[in-house]
Amino acid sequence: xxxxxxxxxAGAPRTVVVLYNADVPESLAVAEHxxxxxxxxHLCPVRVDPTVVDLPFAEFADLIRSPLDxxxxxxxxxxxxxxxxxxxxxxxxxxxxxxxxxxxxxxHAADLAGNEVASAPQGFSAxxxxxxxxxxxxxxxxxxxxxxxxGSYQASPGVVxxxxxxxxxxxxxxxxxxxxxxxxxxxxxxRLDGFDYDDAHSLIERSxxxxxxxxxxxxxxxxxxxxxxxxxxxxxxxxxxxxxxAGVPTLWIDPWDAGLAGHEVMAWMSGADNAIGAIDGNTYxxxxxxxxxxxxxxxxxxxxxxxxxxxxxxxxxQTSIARWVRAGATLVHGTVEExxxxxxxxxxxxxxxxxxxxxGESALFAQRFLHWHNLWLGDxxxxxxxxxxxxxxxxxxxxxxxxxxxxxxxxxxxxLRLWVDGAEVAAAFGEELRYPLNGLGAHEVYAEAAAGNHxxxxxxxxxxxxxxxxxxxxxxxxxxxxxxAEAPILEDTGGDVVEEEEPAGCxxxxxxxxxxxxxxxxxxxxxxxxxRRGRLEQMGLEPTTSRxxxxxxxS
Numbered sequence: 001x002x003x004x005x006x007x008x009x010a011g012a013p014r015t016v017v018v019l020y021n022a023d024v025p026e027s028l029a030v031a032e033h034x035x036x037x038x039x040x041x042h043l044c045p046v047r048v049d050p051t052v053v054d055l056p057f058a059e060f061a062d063l064i065r066s067p068l069d070x071x072x073x074x075x076x077x078x079x080x081x082x083x084x085x086x087x088x089x090x091x092x093x094x095x096x097x098x099x100x101x102x103x104x105x106x107x108h109a110a111d112l113a114g115n116e117v118a119s120a121p122q123g124f125s126a127x128x129x130x131x132x133x134x135x136x137x138x139x140x141x142x143x144x145x146x147x148x149x150x151g152s153y154q155a156s157p158g159v160v161x162x163x164x165x166x167x168x169x170x171x172x173x174x175x176x177x178x179x180x181x182x183x184x185x186x187x188x189x190x191r192l193d194g195f196d197y198d199d200a201h202s203l204i205e206r207s208x209x210x211x212x213x214x215x216x217x218x219x220x221x222x223x224x225x226x227x228x229x230x231x232x233x234x235x236x237x238x239x240x241x242x243x244x245x246a247g248v249p250t251l252w253i254d255p256w257d258a259g260l261a262g263h264e265v266m267a268w269m270s271g272a273d274n275a276i277g278a279i280d281g282n283t284y285x286x287x288x289x290x291x292x293x294x295x296x297x298x299x300x301x302x303x304x305x306x307x308x309x310x311x312x313x314x315x316x317x318q319t320s321i322a323r324w325v326r327a328g329a330t331l332v333h334g335t336v337e338e339x340x341x342x343x344x345x346x347x348x349x350x351x352x353x354x355x356x357x358x359x360g361e362s363a364l365f366a367q368r369f370l371h372w373h374n375l376w377l378g379d380x381x382x383x384x385x386x387x388x389x390x391x392x393x394x395x396x397x398x399x400x401x402x403x404x405x406x407x408x409x410x411x412x413x414x415x416l417r418l419w420v421d422g423a424e425v426a427a428a429f430g431e432e433l434r435y436p437l438n439g440l441g442a443h444e445v446y447a448e449a450a451a452g453n454h455x456x457x458x459x460x461x462x463x464x465x466x467x468x469x470x471x472x473x474x475x476x477x478x479x480x481x482x483x484x485a486e487a488p489i490l491e492d493t494g495g496d497v498v499e500e501e502e503p504a505g506c507x508x509x510x511x512x513x514x515x516x517x518x519x520x521x522x523x524x525x526x527x528x529x530x531x532r533r534g535r536l537e538q539m540g541l542e543p544t545t546s547r548x549x550x551x552x553x554x555s
Contacts, residue, residue, distance in 0.1 A: 096122025210287030
């Protein structure tokens with residue numbers, strides 16, 4: 001194919017910045033691999049001692065956040081940060097530590113007094129509320145809570161009763177929570193890591209493979225190994241039950257099976273301090289998402305192998321989350337320090353993921369607190385349960401004629417946008433965009449489409465259908481050549497030459513450069529309309545359209 005990329009991921013690569021250690025060649029190689037897989041993503045180099053585990057906040061601000069701010073300057077639509085192995089695991093605060101990714105996630109968000117969240121000391125337990133957390137509480141007949149631990153995990157009943165699910169995440173959509181203003185200062189964050197750099201590369205490959213076809217492997221939840229680590233059990237059973245009623249394959253396993261084996265899974269959720277025997281005997285389909293509710297799965301030592309590389313990890317605390325990466329999982333959650341029992345993602349994570357949101361969005365919507373010990377391994381853009389819009393344009397256009405971009409999706413196209421030589425020049429609602437591409441020679445062109453809403457039908461749920469507003473993106477990029485129009489062949493008729501009169505009014509010739517101005521104005525007006533429509537949507541004022549249902553089957 002002549003183009004360099006076809007739609008593959010949620011959001012779009014141009015909204016991603018990849019943060020890597022420029023002093024570590026292997027870190028650069030992973031970052032470049034990501035950009036090759038997700039063309040349009042931005043590379044952002046930093047320089048920091050790769051052997052440092054807990055980076056003091058002042059050094060974090062100087063060595064990591066300052067270069068990142070420079071990379072983000074002029075890029076307000078970047079909403080995702082992907083970090084790469086070779087960076088510190090944690091940031092040391094005035095008291096306590098937070099994962100590097102949790103500190104990056106909150107950007108420069110500040111409270112009413114102007115104090116930044118990122119540098120705030122850690123308390124005894126997570127307390128920084130997440131403005132994007134979505135859910136509710138269990139109602140009579142949903143499930144029974146049998147201990148205090150389970151009270152933190154009740155989001156799923158709220159999700160299954162929602163008639164409209166969240167709009168796909170954008171950094172600009174973040175609001176306030178708990179007295180903190182997150183406007184423009186909240187990101188999706190994931191880390192490419194494991195026991196080694198090969199594991200980091202594998203996460204990229206699995207993310208891309210996950211989007212080749214809708215998954216058929218079941219989402220598995222298993223009863224926790226003990227009362228504390230089984231805190232999510234009632235909600236996890238409920239989420240898998242609801243998904244099964246919606247036609248999504250699931251498994252609920254009770255009791256805990258320390259030797260779980262023989263299953264191919266799209267999700268593995270349970271809780272155990274020692275889950276080692278329940279990992280390798282199973283197969284993880286591309287896109288498989290994992291969370292083991294236990295305290296120390298992502299502590300720094302759990303990513304370090306012995307010097308000969310034969311024992312991974314060399315000194316393990318509880319069960320390393322890198323074990324699931326090595327076993328084939330695409331996304332894995334853990335905590336880098338004791339989190340206490342209210343900080344793990346709710347089982348609503350599975351509902352959002354199956355509805356067609358990206359892994360990063362699903363995690364954000366399901367996690368009650370920010371700026372804590374949470375760490376996600378994997379590409380946040382991974383989106384196996386959605387179909388990408390297909391975007392097309394021709395590789396050649398005749399000077400003076402309209403350049404046409406088309407897009408298609410089973411749920412229709414919400415918006416279509418066009419960039420030429422790095423600048424956005426036009427936007428439109430619907431499946432076609434036309435623009436007078438002028439200037440002979442080659443131009444770098446990028447076009448991006450957002451899918452329309454789709455209706456997820458589940459008649460057995462408390463609410464029979466949900467409008468999913470994930471705004472799944474598709475894109476295409478490549479070189480388009482503008483060729484000179486062929487001169488017409490004039491025949492000698494033997495008659496007199498009649499000169500055409502100039503039209504009345506201005507006789508100025510409008511050359512190729514002049515043709516672009518009206519289209520650019522139209523494009524900017526369309527862009528403003530798109531953003532205005534997004535604001536109306538957030539206010540609940542935009543009507544939604546029911547199109548092809550989930551799983552693409554007639555109801």
